[in-house]
Amino acid sequence: MTKFEEGVGLILSSWMALQMAVQNEWGGRESRQKEQKFAADIVAWLTRSTETRYIDELEEMLDENMILSFNTEIEDGSLEEVAEQVMLLHEECLQGNYDMVSKLHISCSTAQRMSQCQKKTPRMKARERRVNLDQIWR
Numbered sequence: 001m002t003k004f005e006e007g008v009g010l011i012l013s014s015w016m017a018l019q020m021a022v023q024n025e026w027g028g029r030e031s032r033q034k035e036q037k038f039a040a041d042i043v044a045w046l047t048r049s050t051e052t053r054y055i056d057e058l059e060e061m062l063d064e065n066m067i068l069s070f071n072t073e074i075e076d077g078s079l080e081e082v083a084e085q086v087m088l089l090h091e092e093c094l095q096g097n098y099d100m101v102s103k104l105h106i107s108c109s110t111a112q113r114m115s116q117c118q119k120k121t122p123r124m125k126a127r128e129r130r131v132n133l134d135q136i137w138r
Contacts, residue, residue, distance in 0.1 A: 002043075002093075003093055003098045003101045004043060004046075004047070004089065004090060004093040005039070005040075005043050006101055007089045007093065007098075007100060007101040007104055008039050008042050008043050008086060008089065009039050010101070010104035010105065010107075010108050011082060011085050011086055011089065011104065012035060012038065012039050012042075012082075013108060014104070014107065014108055015078060015082050016078065017066070017072065017074050017076065017078050018035065018038075018066070018070075021066065021070035021072045022034075022035050022070075026070045026071055026072055027069050027070040027071070031070065034069045034070070038065055038069065041061075041065070042058070042061070042062075042086060045058075045061065046058075046086070046090050047090075053087075055083050055084060055087050058083040058086060058087060059079050059080055059083040062074075062079050062082060062083055063079055066079075088100065089101070089104075
């Protein structure tokens, strides 16, 4: 696994909307596998093309995947944030700079420790597909 692949996995594992979809199996029983394929697709899209890739294309890819794989519309601005993180990570890794991967490791391990201390939320009903994290956190 390359540092870039590792970083993409860390970004997706900290994306609350995606993790809610996976945890609640909005993509069916194979939601975890869909998340892994999602990461692999992002890596391939950025690394196997000779064409210049743009952030709005990545945003569209993220949005489409969330709708088709997890039946989930994202309206909280996180699509743009995740796309920006992935593009920055890609740019840094191309330059041999892996600082962002190290920072993601630290961030994810801190978040994981915090989530283990909190009560787990019950699974949401399968019909609850529309995610708007702005409303959840109010």
